[in-house]
Amino acid sequence: DSGVTQTPKHLITATGQRVTLRCSPRSGDLSVYWYQQSLDQGLQFLIQYYNGEERAKGNILERFSAQQFPDLHSELNLSSLELGDSALYFCASSVGSSRNTIYFGEGSWLTVV
Amino acid sequence: AQSVTQLDSQVPVFEEAPVELRCNYSSSVSVYLFWYVQYPNQGLQLLLKYLSGSTLVKGINGFEAEFNKSQTSFHLRKPSVHISDTAEYFCAVSERNNNNDMRFGAGTRLTVKP
Numbered sequence: 001d002s003g004v005t006q007t008p009k010h011l012i013t014a015t016g017q018r019v020t021l022r023c024s025p026r027s028g029d030l031s032v033y034w035y036q037q038s039l040d041q042g043l044q045f046l047i048q049y050y051n052g053e054e055r056a057k058g059n060i061l062e063r064f065s066a067q068q069f070p071d072l073h074s075e076l077n078l079s080s081l082e083l084g085d086s087a088l089y090f091c092a093s094s095v096g097s098s099r100n101t102i103y104f105g106e107g108s109w110l111t112v113v
Numbered sequence: 114a115q116s117v118t119q120l121d122s123q124v125p126v127f128e129e130a131p132v133e134l135r136c137n138y139s140s141s142v143s144v145y146l147f148w149y150v151q152y153p154n155q156g157l158q159l160l161l162k163y164l165s166g167s168t169l170v171k172g173i174n175g176f177e178a179e180f181n182k183s184q185t186s187f188h189l190r191k192p193s194v195h196i197s198d199t200a201e202y203f204c205a206v207s208e209r210n211n212n213n214d215m216r217f218g219a220g221t222r223l224t225v226k227p
Contacts, residue, residue: 002156043157043203043217056214090156102215104149104156 003027004105006091012111018079021108025072025093031055032074033094033102034066038087049074050096081112115140117206119218127226128196134189134221136178136204146187147205147215148178157203163187174198199225 003026013019025032034046036059045058049068060066063081068074078085088109094102120135138144145164149157161172168180178189187204201222207215 002158004156042219045215045217058214092157101159101162104158106154106156 002103002105004091004093004103006089006105006108008108009106010109010111012113013081015081015083015112017081017112018077019081019110021076021078021089021091021110023074023076023091023093023105025074025091026103029093029095029103030072031094031096031102032068032072033092034060034074034076035090035092035104036087037090037107038084041087043090046076078110083112086110086112114214115142115144115206115208115216117204117216117218119202119204119221121221122219123222123224125224125226126194129193131192132190132194132198132223134202134204134223136187136189136218138185138187138204138206140185140206140208143209145207145209146178146180147207148172148176148187148189149203149205149217150174151201151203151220153200160189160202194223194225196225196227198223 005024007022030051033048037043046060047066048056066076088107090107092102092104117138126132147162148160151157161170163170163180171177201220204218
């Protein structure tokens with residue numbers, strides 16, 4: 001158990017819909033990262049937040065957005081969903097803003113039908 | 114920007130045999146290197162990392178990796194594998210001057226057979 005909690009574990013939704021994935025980082029960790037893992041794209045970095053502020057941006061689509069709240073939990077919002085958005089979405093956390101040691105959650109499986 | 118290539122998508126081995134999972138990286142600056150393991154239906158777990166110092170890095174579960182700067186490689190090794198080592202293994206690289214950008218390889222599926 002890494003200490004990073006993600007909900008929901010599984011989610012099935014229709015194209016065009018919007019979903020929210022939630023992440024609670026390890027106690028004391030200030031950084032939260034979101035990754036997308038799919039068969040064709042592999043593991044892709046989406047976005048990082050550090051202590052409530054956006055710190056780094058990766059291959060995140062404009063239809064996706066994220067935020068980190070004052071209690072440090074984070075949400076990833078996915079809208080206008082397409083079949084290709086079906087993937088495993090990971091949240092990870094670290095103490096500082098660098099990625100020397102990051103801890104991953106177990107992921108949220110999103111299936112778009 | 115940096116990139117990482119895992120040369121084998123699948124590696125089948127028999128139990129108690131040695132294994133090497135290959136990883137090569139590309140970067141114009143100094144890097145940090147990582148190996149993560151993903152067991153079925155689980156998140157990624159850090160196996161080991163190279164930040165500086167000794168080029169031979171020992172990790173959890175008996176794994177080790179050697180940083181070879183001249184060959185830009187960071188191969189993962191274990192002298193004797195167990196059935197429980199069956200998993201997906203990911204090599205990752207980040208640049209020292211931009212540690213926020215960590216790139217992952219495509220992964221190597223290690224299957225240990227009895």
